[in-house]
Amino acid sequence: MSEEKKTDLQKVNPIKQLESQLAEARNVKEVFSIDLVRERFIKNYEAVTGKKDGENRYNQERFAYLEIIADKPELNKVDKFYHFAAIVKAGTTGLSFRDGKLYVIPTGTGVKVQSSPAGKREQLEMMPTVKRAPEPILVMKGDKFVHDKLNGVVKEHYTTEKSEQKILLENIFASYQRIMFNDGTIADTVVYHDDLVKAKSKSKMKSDFGLWETWPGEASKKTSTNRAFRLYHKYPDNIVVFGNEITESDDVEQPAYAEVMAEKPQQTQEQPEPKEEFHKNLNEGTGELYPTEEVKEQPKATKKTREPLI
Numbered sequence: 265m266s267e268e269k270k271t272d273l274q275k276v277n278p279i280k281q282l283e284s285q286l287a288e289a290r291n292v293k294e295v296f297s298i299d300l301v302r303e304r305f306i307k308n309y310e311a312v313t314g315k316k317d318g319e320n321r322y323n324q325e326r327f328a329y330l331e332i333i334a335d336k337p338e339l340n341k342v343d344k345f346y347h348f349a350a351i352v353k354a355g356t357t358g359l360s361f362r363d364g365k366l367y368v369i370p371t372g373t374g375v376k377v378q379s380s381p382a383g384k385r386e387q388l389e390m391m392p393t394v395k396r397a398p399e400p401i402l403v404m405k406g407d408k409f410v411h412d413k414l415n416g417v418v419k420e421h422y423t424t425e426k427s428e429q430k431i432l433l434e435n436i437f438a439s440y441q442r443i444m445f446n447d448g449t450i451a452d453t454v455v456y457h458d459d460l461v462k463a464k465s466k467s468k469m470k471s472d473f474g475l476w477e478t479w480p481g482e483a484s485k486k487t488s489t490n491r492a493f494r495l496y497h498k499y500p501d502n503i504v505v506f507g508n509e510i511t512e513s514d515d516v517e518q519p520a521y522a523e524v525m526a527e528k529p530q531q532t533q534e535q536p537e538p539k540e541e542f543h544k545n546l547n548e549g550t551g552e553l554y555p556t557e558e559v560k561e562q563p564k565a566t567k568k569t570r571e572p573l574i
Contacts, residue, residue: 282348292333292340292347296326301348304504308355311500312390318355325354328361332368339368339375346374356503358390359383381486384493388443391498396444400485400492403438404428411438411454418442418452431481436460439484441492453492455484463487 282300289295296302305325306318315321329351333339350368354377359366365383369376379387381400388397403409406426410419418440428435440454455463464476464483476483 286344286348289344292344293330295344295347296330296351298348301351304352305355308352308503309358311502312356312358312387314390322355325361326351329354329368332361333375339370342370342374346371346376350375350377352504353377356499357383357387359386381489384489384497385441388493388497393445393447394443394496395446397492398442398444400439400441400488402431402436402481402484403440404431405435405437407437409437411452416451416453418454433457433460433464433476433480433484436480436484439488441485441488443492443496451492451496453488453495455488455491460484460487 278300282298285298285300286295289298302319302322305322309321310316310318329347333347354361354366357366357377357379359379361367361377365380365386366377367380369378385397385399388394401421403421404423405428407421407423409421411417412419436457438454438456439460440452443451443453445451460483464480467474467476467483475486
């Protein structure tokens with residue numbers, strides 16, 4: 265085939281052109297100098313964030329990525345396509361490797377990038393429909409907790425004199441991640457104790473110093489954030505990710521050698537203000553609010569006739 269025909273083929277087939285350029289690149293630094301890599305990162309980043317500083321952001325993240333893998337011979341030996349796919353994927357998150365919200369993880373034969381729980385909440389807030397995704401909240405055993413499962417909203421939650429104070433997994437009734445939308449609606453993703461125990465059992469870090477053993481409250485919060493992210497996060501239509509889409513499970517833990525800043529465990533958490541409310545369809549044993557047929561509102565009972573909430 266003549267050189268002229270090869271050039272014409274590359275013009276109509278950018279993937280072939282990319283494959284050729286990746287094969288010619290001697291290292292990851294040269295991969296990140298390929299125009300298509302830079303352009304795809306910038307387009308993804310600006311589509312997600314709505315910002316126009318894509319060129320500057322690419323240079324910053326490229327440098328940070330190269331620093332991370334500089335002292336990791338096993339990562340430098342990975343096929344260069346994985347590094348290309350990883351930096352492009354990083355652009356879709358709108359996050360940075362420089363503040364611990366995004367990190368590089370080996371996958372056996374390749375590498376991928378993954379966002380931290382705080383990063384996932386920030387990604388949710390980048391969505392045009394989302395107003396806020398605050399830090400998730402723990403529900404301790406003994407708390408007053410009413411969950412409307414039908415509508416996916418926590419109706420009541422506050423501590424009582426019976427609430428457990430020590431943050432141990434056996435004392436945690438549930439964890440929930442709230443998402444507040446611009447239209448005023450709320451979605452609460454609640455993960456109950458049994459599912460938290462299952463997430464711990466699937467954890468890849470089984471040592472006495474793992475996240476679940478050391479900070480069970482933070483691990484529980486992380487589980488509800490991850491689940492909410494999978495349920496509600498959506499990318500803009502013009503996002504392009506090369507390679508297989510990364511699926512992130514509740515129990516994925518940060519590799520010990522990843523060069524990222526761990527989130528500091530929170531000692532306190534914001535609790536909703538107590539609000540006395542009587543629910544006829546409340547299961548006092550589990551705190552769940554079950555849907556019932558709509559009935560006509562009855563006259564309010566007096567304090568003498570109303571049964572106490574426990």
